[in-house]
Amino acid sequence: MSNINFLGAASGLPLEELVSTLVRVERDTKFARIDKTKATLDASLSGMGRLKSALSAFQDATKKLEGDSLKARSVTITQPMADKTFIEASANSTAAASSFEVKVNQLARGSRLESADLAYGSSDDVISTTDGTLSFTAGDKSFDIDVTAGMTLNELRLKINESANNFGVNANIINAGGAVGTKLVLSSAISGQGNDLVISNNNAELDAISTVASGVSAGLSSVQAAQDAIIEVDGIVASSSSNTFNNVIQDVTITVLAETPAGNNAKLDISTDKKAAEDNIKAFINSYNSLVDQVGSLTRKRSLGSDGTSVTGGGGALNGDALPRSIMSQLRGLLGNAIAGGDEQMNTLYSLGITFNKGGKLEISTSTEFSTETGQQRFDKALSENYDAVAKMFGGENGLASSLDSFMQGFNQSGGIIAGKESSLRTQLTKNTKDSEAASRYITSFEESLRKRYTALDGLLAQMQRTQTSVTAALSGLPGFGTNKSR
Template identity: 30%
Template sequence: MSGISFTGIGSGMPVQDLVSAFVEAERVPFQQRINKQGSKLTTNISANGSLKASLSSLADSLDKLKDAENYQLRKASGSDDFVKIESDKTAQVGSYDIKVNNLAQAHKVMSTPFDETLAVGEGKLTFSTPDDPTGFTLDISATDTLSDIRDKINESTDNEDVTATIITDSGGQQSLVMTSNNTGLDNKLSITATQSDGTTPLDPSSRLNDLLTYIDPASRSGDPLVESNLIETNAALDSSITIDGQITLTNATDTFENAIDGITLTAKKAQDVDDDNSKVSVSEDNALVAKELGAFVKSYNEYYKVAKELGQAGEAGGGPLAGDSMLRGITGKLRNMLSQSFDSGSGNTLSLAQLGVESDQYGVLSLDSTILNKVIAEDPSAVQQFFVGDDSTPGFAASTDTLIANYTESGGLIDSRINGYETQLDKLEDDMTAFNRKMENYEARLLSQYNAMDMLVANMNSTSSYLMGQLDNMPGVVKKTS
């Protein structure tokens, strides 16, 4: 805080030690007061942060309880190697017998082998399906090989229907393979070859015609694939299932959405004649409600433990929020929520106690799942109404969540209090900075004063020595001897 200072030359006094003692006498009480206030503010900030975190966890445990989509659920069972079953909450409870007749299949055709370097010939290729009758057309140049045609098919921006690849045999001969991008009869490929003008049929001797003579069946008799140079390796097939031995459904894909209300069936494998049919079922699923109510009970007990520790009274071991009005207020309001009855529909009400939630003499909650499951089984809609409510009358979960949000939301009651404490901390830091400057000036002033005094004493000592010397040398002055 100051420059170098030495023991007084004139007075012999420990000037630096004296000044430091005076400064510390001023500094210590102020520093102790600031530290005490700062420690209390920091403790309050931490305590309110712990309260907010505990309340936020409690609110999180209500998220699924306040969502109507989590009530009156259905559980689908019976998925096996042949069929997969899924259901939503609109499905009715029941069981079904499912037979998978065949899976959906994508159409695939292959050309007869060609030399890999041989140009196919000039013309146009048009691809279409029943689902996409317009399709797309490619211009084939006189020098295009099978590889060029493959690339043009795959790279066409108009192509959404087909993927092409090449298979090369051991003799170097290549076959062009074209596969529909989608399964089902509506995605069966139709491929037509014409001359460059797009209307005139190709000369029968054209190699392009040899590659793809796939004419509409209406224009000639017989199977066009048999009469052409394209080999059908996979026929286009719809998926087919039979429900309860009576109703047969077909679909372009293996997934049958809402084949039964609220149920999605996915065919996985066709059943042989020796295979048993798949047995699938839909039942009520109330496990989520019990699980989430149990999570809320656990979260509340954790909050209650934190609140007790923060608000513990007593000189020794007292909590940082002992006697705090906000802590007492939120805890009291939560207790009131726990005992309050809420509308359960049809003019009736329910309470947590009726759902199996009990409180012991210390305020700790527990859940009797047997009681809860019995109430849910008897009237699941009443349980939903109790927790969720509606726009005009919020239920327990929605009301409790709103209560907690008043304290935990950004800018809420706890944030406002913490911000106030942080402002006070900033003020203490400013006060300490100003006080340190004051002490620096005080120390410098004392050093200046003591050094000036020391110089004065030194001058007086020097004058005294001079006078004594002069007196000693004066005639007639007799020195006193010891």
């Protein structure tokens, strides 16, 4: 088609412009509908994504109210000395609010063993000329070390410390020299009274590094026995094989780190965490209100001008889609109804001080227009006097949080309603792309067809012009043709 730019050159007519105009009109007609459809589908797909995101944010805020989330207890510890930590503690959601004094009398610790003075002169001394086995036991834990003939004291230290089965025995060597010589020191991490480290062997040459001899006498002696941790809670003595006390105070875990000074105990206060509950409930309210705003934006209708026909404001991406409004209608029903999992006196958001305002959003009102108490007064009173009832209303087995989460999962989960909508929109976009490609092929074919026809027309007109010129020339040669006669 190298002669496309010369279309009409033969006839002198503007055939190139005519073909370009016809092709442009056909292209605009075809692609106007395709492009409009694509823009609508893109907007709808984006709108579904925004709706899903807003629902997910509200679902996340709802999950923070599920189960025992609102029943969390805060633990405050006043240490005997400001610059040192003596105890740490945490409380389950079922712990009773109360205060205690805690005295730490003794920390739990493991046992410690040492070899005899002058048993070894250096870390390179050979501990046995024959093979044997050392067995380490503390409490219900145990492991073995194989000793090979010619093994040195330092090689034994390394093998003990590197054993994959070691339950917490640390081997060290102290090169004291003089009348002490080199000592093997073994310490056990297994604490608790009666859990002393015991080392036995099957080779009398290893008696020097054992507590139980297979020959004459054992060489290791105890320099520190394993012991329990001992505390007093309001004067009541309790012990633990570790430095952690579980349920000495019911549903409370206490970890002791240091012995408290005489006459100066640690103070432990357990209380309901009203501040955390208030923050999570207000975050729930704000998240719902953000969802209301997002749905309002997505479903906004087009604004018409004063003439009633011109559009002055575009509609939302999901304007005309019933799904967002259906979701909000059902959510308002769940939020406004009595909650099956709540107590009789605390089973509605209204009883907690939370109501819908005229814009359909949740709020804790400061107005007494419809009640003698403001929503804020009811909210504060509920958290102060009915804290666990509030937690049950949201986090109970049939509480509001569980109901809302189940409801939103049907829309938001993989394979849910929104995912189905998105899949359908993507399928339509794929078809739209194919329609666009088909339209492009049609326009190319349409232009080629026009050019063939108008090329033929150009040639025909040129031939007619040449014939006309030839005829005119022939006639002008005839006698009297084209000459006016006077009368």
